[in-house]
Amino acid sequence: MxxxxxxxxxxxxxxxxxxxxxxxxxxxxxxxxxxxxxxxxxxxxxxxxxxxxxxxxxxxxxxxxxxxxxxxxxxxxxxxxxxxxxxxxxxxxxxxxxxxxxxxxxxxxxxxxxxxxxxxxxxxxxxxxxxxxxxxxxTLLAEAEVYERHTSPLGSFSKFRRKVAPDTQAITLRLNPLSVSQTSAVAQENAVARENAEPQENGVWHQLLAHQKQTPRTRENTAAENIIENAVAQENGARHHSLKQSPIAINADTDSRSVLPFKGGETAGQRRLQDYAASAVGHYKETRNGLIGADYSSKLSPWLNLGCISPAQVLQAVREYEAEHGANASTEWLIVELLWRDFFQFLAAEHGADLFQGSAKALGKVPENTDNDPTFLAWCAGETSNEFVNANMRELAKTGFMSNRGRQNVASALIHDMGIDWRWGALWFEANLLDYDPASNYGNWQYIGGLAANPRGGSWFNLKKQAQMYDTEGAYQKLWQAQY
CATH class of the missing domain: 3.40.50.620 (HUPs)
Known part of the structure; x- marks a missing residue:
């Protein structure tokens, strides 16, 4: 062509x-x-x-x-x-x-x-x-705008918000952001080695994701996954090829219990934004700690974090709702969530390679190989002694999604109750979350562990109390009891 x-x-x-x-x-x-x-x-x-x-x-x-x-x-x-x-x-x-x-x-x-x-x-x-x-x-806010107002290191979200956006109604749409022509040089000594060794066939990966119906990796189907569509573009005699199939296995079915039938892309993302902003955004603050159903929270993060929709478009949709129905605490709080997202992006820029390093407090054990740690394997599989943790972990593995309330609880359990290196949990989230982005994921894990931007020195949750507060009747735990 x-x-x-x-x-x-x-x-x-x-x-x-x-x-x-x-x-x-x-x-x-x-x-x-x-x-x-x-x-x-x-x-x-x-x-x-x-x-x-x-x-x-x-x-x-x-x-x-x-x-x-x-x-x-x-x-x-x-x-x-x-x-x-x-x-x-x-x-x-x-x-x-x-x-x-x-x-x-x-x-x-x-x-x-x-x-x-x-x-x-x-x-x-x-x-x-x-x-x-x-x-x-x-991001919702421009980098220059943030650092003009917040000149000190990012120590807490509350301080960040007070300095850069104390009034969410004053945030203006940034539909034509400024550009920067180059990045600052990256110091070689700060590089993080992410080894490319192949995972073991009998390791945590193959044990815990068998339900996702992966087929054996033979030479034949590996070749099939990499079928190339020739002549996708052609100019001046140069031929350019485009992958016809994903280079990563995608033969996975989402569990029917998923809060949404998530589908990637701008088309689906815009549809979800329009649906949510039409009404449900008006009760976001009251329902955001929910666990079951499509509209207890926006569920926009998978599309936001791949850029299928932009934070400016979300802000615009909220403003349109406010123009018709009036602003309230819920519309304000959804914008605050966008600011939390910004906070972790700028925190990541500030911390550099340290985003992937550090020990949370004095951990009881830091396994060198997760395949040999039954506690971590049980956490991943949703087979711990705590059914609230189990329900959240099963939802993640089978749907690619977990509520914000669930994420905080299972991270707290892994770090503070089980004494496991937080990076193992962050990596499991990275692999499985539809809405993964490094700044938000690793930043939140560091926040729970007390390594970054948490004035309280970490966040520990009483799992029994949390389950009683947010799953009072046990409906969520019952929903995810089965492993099918």
Missing amino acids: AITHSNQLVWFRRNLRVANNPALEAAADSQHAKPLGVFCYDQQYTGTWLGMPRCAPLRAKFLWESVQDLQQQLQQMGGELIVQAEEPETLLPKLCQELNITHVHTQRLFAHEEVAAAERVLQALNAIGVTFVQHECY
């Missing part, structure tokens, strides 16, 4: 949408050339850390659906999305040279690995004379 494109290329990261996407807007030229984008399945998806894969089938399925939705939307615009399982610092320079690209536009992200990846791309593109431009669109 021949594509007449400009000399601008979009590297899509966690901005998998066409609306309110400044990188895509910047890449368009006056001749309305067809948009050309690239998405890389790099090591943050295909790799492992601490011997465990980083992306489980349910999360991989949601990601693939999101990438495919973006590809379809770009094709409807006459453009194309090239999807490859390759590191961006290798693929992007190659495409730029083949297609005479002069500018690569992308999204600014904040966690250590993401900053390091952007730095590697910057160096590779600079070496061949290509301009690299990063655009802010992942």
Whole structure:
């Protein structure tokens, strides 16, 4: 398929949408050339850390659906999305040279690995004379605005909110964010080694995710998963290939008890935003600690964290509800949740590699290999002595989702009651959560463990009391008692 494109290329990261996407807007030229984008399945998806894969089938399925939705939307615009399982610092320079690209536009992200990846791309593109431009669109507030008002290190969310957004009604829509052209250099000595060793066949991964119906990894089906669609785009004789199937296993079925039939992509994300903002947002604060049902909370985080929808679009939807029904504590609190999300992004930028390091208090044990730790395995499988923890862990493994209340409780249990290294729990969340992003995930785990931004020195929850408060009749625990 021949594509007449400009000399601008979009590297899509966690901005998998066409609306309110400044990188895509910047890449368009006056001749309305067809948009050309690239998405890389790099090591943050295909790799492992601490011997465990980083992306489980349910999360991989949601990601693939999101990438495919973006590809379809770009094709409807006459453009194309090239999807490859390759590191961006290798693929992007190659495409730029083949297609005479002069500018690569992308999204600014904040966690250590993401900053390091952007730095590697910057160096590779600079070496061949290509301009690299990063655009802010992942947070609600602009970075310059935040650091102008909050000049000291981020010690607590309450202080952050008082300084940067004391009045949520004063937050204005940022639908055309400013861009930054380069990242700060990443110090090599701060790099975090995320080993790429293959997980053991009889290890935690294979034991605990058998329900997701993974087929044996033979040479034949591995090849089938990597079928390439030839000539997705063709320009000046150069042929560009796009993956036809996910490079990560996605043959997983979501349990029928899931709070929502989650489907990845901008199309589904916009539908969920419209549905929730039409009415349920008006009671968010009263119901946000719920455990069963679609509308006790917004459930927008899976689409937000892949950028299928933007925080500015969520704010706009809330403002539209307020214009018709009036502002209330619930509409304000949903915006506060967006600020919590911002807080962890800027905290990640501040902490760098330390986001993945540190011990929570004086742990009783820090296993070198989770396969040999029955306590951790029981936690992952939802087979502990506490049924409230079990229900939440089973919901996560079978649906890719867990409520905010549940996340706090199971993290507290692993860290403070079981004495397990918090990073094992954070990695299990990384692999399984549909709404995973490194800043929010690892930042929240550090918060519970008392390693970062928690003035109380950690958060320990009384599991019995929590179950009595939030699952008074035991309906949630009963719902997830069965392992089917």
